[in-house]
Amino acid sequence: MSALLDALRAVVGQAHVLVPRDAGDPEFSRHQTDWRGRYHGWAQAIVRPASTDEVAQVVKLCAAHQASIVPQGGHTGLVGGGVPDASGQQIVLSLQRMKRVLSVDVANLSMTVEAGCLLADVQQAADEAGLLFPLSLASEGSCTIGGNLATNAGGTHVLRYGTARELCLGLEAVTAQGEVWNGLKSLRKDNTGYDLRDLLIGSEGTLGIITRASLRLYPKPASRLAALVACETIDQALALLTLARRTLDASLCGFEAMQAYPLALTLHHKPEQAKAARALMHTDVKGDPIAPAWTVLIDASSPHSQADLQAQLEDTLSRALQEGLIQQASVAQSEAQYREMWALRETIPLAEKVEGLMVKHDIGVPTSCIPAFLARAEQALPQAFPGCRIVCFGHLGDGNLHFNVQSPAGISDQSFLAQHEHAVNAIVYDIAMDLGGTISAEHGIGQLKRDELGVRQGPVSTSLMRAIKQALDPQGLLNPGRLLP
């Protein structure tokens, strides 16, 4: 085994092969555990190549030594896809040194970056060129564009701009044989056979290692605005979505919904980031703040002036008030208030993390089926697990909810998960699938949902996926045990 490590050191340099004796080194340890603290592994080494050529050499060496590879970007994935197994034999291939923005083509509205580029740095480079890269996630300061593409990340502006897949024009990747596939085109139209780019997007490191990407940019909007709105029911929130689609049209960028309980958790654990929630709250008899049943965050942007956009949004909200769809609304009056509204929404996962482990879901159903999903799941879960708490929020405009289930008060999160995770999943996924939905609308499959995918997707899908894996990675070198049922 040390022959492999010596060879890897010769390729990437001594300082960029971290081994277990560096375990005291936080830089080694942080690669072994996922963001939620659910999965812990033990790698043979963390290898950090600096170029596509080095990635290719690393893969060839691993193939020659039969060592499997776990690609890793920013390590913010939520399904255990980038955590090594416990064998102590796997090589974690970290893209973190490959973080250059290679070019921005203003006339073509595109940019080319290395896979380890932080999403926030991609956004900033586009911004500096007077353009917009619209992918936006709460983890954008840590996640990488390679990870975003490998998971086909969604985020807060899918409604207007689509997922990571829609924002990618071309890719370069290293195959399981250590060859470099150059599909780094910046074309809007290219009808030349199988779409290998789309095959790699969402493949979670099981088919190839993404090394570079060509990304689709947009003109930077001249104005942007957000509003927080109180709705009594999910039907009202959906009627508001229909109205906003009509009145705001292409200006509508995001439509997020949050139930009262996740807002209460956020106020409790992260009060500084939850300031915006107070605008729509009232107090109960004891003087404690209560959030509306549903708080909706509407995000809009436009090529026209701020005043025009504000008038457009306020018109939408006054119609919604007249039609009885909303009870109250608060429109951001400054960029600072805009950011506070988004901070509220984006801090919910951080507040959940402080609260403890939960059975997490990122289900998707057709938007029109959201009320049916909620009615059925909110009835079935408390019947099966009296006292369980539902933490529901998410991208309502995309039909994608984070529908998380917390243990009843007084029962430890660990024991609730150990005993009931499977049964909770069965209830939630049965309902979502029955409504034509999916068990993962954005976080992906990884380790967490691999077995569930096998049960849910049907044998034809599974055998097609296995055939693709066998053709591209016959040795099973790339991220084994992840994604594929």
Ligand SMILES: Cc1cc2nc3c(=O)[nH]c(=O)nc-3n(C[C@H](O)[C@H](O)[C@H](O)COP(=O)(O)OP(=O)(O)OC[C@H]3O[C@@H](n4cnc5c(N)ncnc54)[C@H](O)[C@@H]3O)c2cc1C
């Ligand atoms: C607070 C928080 C909020 C989040 N919000 C969202 C959200 O709104 N929407 C959303 O979709 N996700 C969200 N996520 C999940 C996560 O940030 C995304 O999945 C992100 O795309 C992962 O990027 P990463 O660089 O951290 O990838 P990693 O976690 O390092 O890896 C994720 C998967 O991709 C593979 N991989 C990584 N890089 C490469 C590469 N270069 N080539 C091939 N395979 C690779 C890994 O093997 C692994 O299977 C959130 C996470 C956190 C912690």
